[in-house]
Amino acid sequence: MSSPAIHSAKQFHCAPNESKPPKHVAIIMDGNGRWASERGMHRSEGHSAGVKNVRRVTNSFVRHGVKYLTLFAFSTENWGRPGEEVDFLINLMGEAIRQETQPLHEQGVRIRHIGRINRLPDWLQDAIRESEELTKDNELVTLNLAYDYGGRAEIIDAVKAMISEGMRPDDVTEDTLQHHLYTAGLPDPDLIIRTAGEMRISNFLIWQSAYAEYYVTATHWPDFDESEIAKALVVYGERHRRYGRLDPVEIT
Numbered sequence: 001m002s003s004p005a006i007h008s009a010k011q012f013h014c015a016p017n018e019s020k021p022p023k024h025v026a027i028i029m030d031g032n033g034r035w036a037s038e039r040g041m042h043r044s045e046g047h048s049a050g051v052k053n054v055r056r057v058t059n060s061f062v063r064h065g066v067k068y069l070t071l072f073a074f075s076t077e078n079w080g081r082p083g084e085e086v087d088f089l090i091n092l093m094g095e096a097i098r099q100e101t102q103p104l105h106e107q108g109v110r111i112r113h114i115g116r117i118n119r120l121p122d123w124l125q126d127a128i129r130e131s132e133e134l135t136k137d138n139e140l141v142t143l144n145l146a147y148d149y150g151g152r153a154e155i156i157d158a159v160k161a162m163i164s165e166g167m168r169p170d171d172v173t174e175d176t177l178q179h180h181l182y183t184a185g186l187p188d189p190d191l192i193i194r195t196a197g198e199m200r201i202s203n204f205l206i207w208q209s210a211y212a213e214y215y216v217t218a219t220h221w222p223d224f225d226e227s228e229i230a231k232a233l234v235v236y237g238e239r240h241r242r243y244g245r246l247d248p249v250e251i252t
Contacts, residue, residue, distance in 0.1 A: 031196025031220030076150030108140030115149030
């Protein structure tokens with residue numbers, strides 16, 4: 001895994017390399033609570049501001065040619081937060097789906113949920129399924145919402161599914177495991193972005209990120225805007241991805 005680094009705005013004076021955009025970008029949307037605290041606001045106001053940023057960020061990545069965008073919205077570990085905050089986040093997710101599904105559908109965005117769904121309230125499960133059904137044929141960009149998602153839980157669920165199908169040990173390959181992940185049918189992420197400066201992957205796409213490039217910014221998620229996206233894409237465009245191999249010039 002490439003070492004994440006925080007890059008300051010003054011380092012960048014050029015446009016991103018549009019000839020080499022990442023196909024799939026995944027984002028750990030961190031810093032909502034700190035963003036609110038720095039402004040003397042309640043944490044819930046930070047989460048609300050973060051939700052409002054989803055459509056703006058989606059539109060920006062579409063303009064840069066990204067075809068898949070995965071947003072880490074609620075982790076399997078987030079259930080351990082205070083009940084009041086968990087209830088707020090669940091209701092906020094429902095409100096976001098109700099308000100954003102139709103506008104995103106009209107723009108050609110396909111919405112997909114990745115993660116466990118059975119622990120969510122029935123009304124939220126229904127809203128998620130309805131948004132997926134409505135947008136399933138859209139092709140502009142696929143927006144994956146990782147909600148009640150955890151990388152370890154994903155792998156465990158995949159193994160359980162293979163066992164339940166009677167799969168023999170010799171039949172288990174990287175391809176068969178990947179086929180049973182929540183992200184089946186999606187390309188692995190090329191670029192994983194984490195906002196708010198933390199240097200950890202937080203159990204996010206741990207199988208799929210084997211050769212992803214990482215980029216960390218100190219900017220909190222509600223402030224992650226077009227200029228921040230441009231900086232991330234500049235850095236990505238400067239990376240040389242070898243996937244564990246050597247370049248021919250290095251072999252000679």
